[in-house]
Amino acid sequence: MAHTDNEPVEFSSETMSKMKELIASYPEGKHKSALIRILHLVQTEKGWVSTPSMNKVAEILKIQPIEVYEVATFYTMFHLEPVGKYVFEVCHTGPCMLVGSDNIIEYIENKLNIKIGETTTDGLFTLKTAECLGGCGYGPLLQCKYKFHEHLTKERVDELIEKYRSGKYDQN
Numbered sequence: 001m002a003h004t005d006n007e008p009v010e011f012s013s014e015t016m017s018k019m020k021e022l023i024a025s026y027p028e029g030k031h032k033s034a035l036i037r038i039l040h041l042v043q044t045e046k047g048w049v050s051t052p053s054m055n056k057v058a059e060i061l062k063i064q065p066i067e068v069y070e071v072a073t074f075y076t077m078f079h080l081e082p083v084g085k086y087v088f089e090v091c092h093t094g095p096c097m098l099v100g101s102d103n104i105i106e107y108i109e110n111k112l113n114i115k116i117g118e119t120t121t122d123g124l125f126t127l128k129t130a131e132c133l134g135g136c137g138y139g140p141l142l143q144c145k146y147k148f149h150e151h152l153t154k155e156r157v158d159e160l161i162e163k164y165r166s167g168k169y170d171q172n
């Protein structure tokens with residue numbers, strides 16, 4: 001759900017207790033070090049990281065909101081706008097480009113009828129590009145949540161989309 005920038009946000013008690021546990025694992029005065037992991041918790045609960053969520057994180061960590069924005073906007077794995085249930089992040093760095101990532105991106109765009117950064121009308125898929133995902137020998141590849149899908153071809157993309165649509169990847 002979208003928030004306006006000033007709308008307060010609350011996290012679930014489960015998320016709050018995980019945050020507290022994390023913060024407690026860092027020494028006094030170094031709690032900011034928990035920031036990235038906390039942003040992951042926020043994204044897991046909310047699906048994306050809104051400005052009100054970042055403000056709340058700043059409050060929890062007792063730091064300035066700008067310190068949270070700096071980190072959240074630097075790392076592309078944090079979604080700063082609402083996204084679909086499944087986010088396809090296709091690597092478009094040199095080595096993957098050389099083996100056809102551009103064609104794969106274009107194929108996904110046409111197949112899902114969305115452009116990079118957009119979400120399908122059914123709210124299922126968002127397409128993004130990413131810088132090197134660390135699997136350069138396995139390109140073209142995409143990441144969706146914590147899964148990597150490698151050596152993509154048009155046929156593999158078709159198969160992948162069907163599997164996500166059918167919920168096959170939801171359990172693991």
Ligand code: FES
Nearest residue numbers: 091096133135136
């Ligand atoms: S260039 Fe694509 S994973 Fe490294």
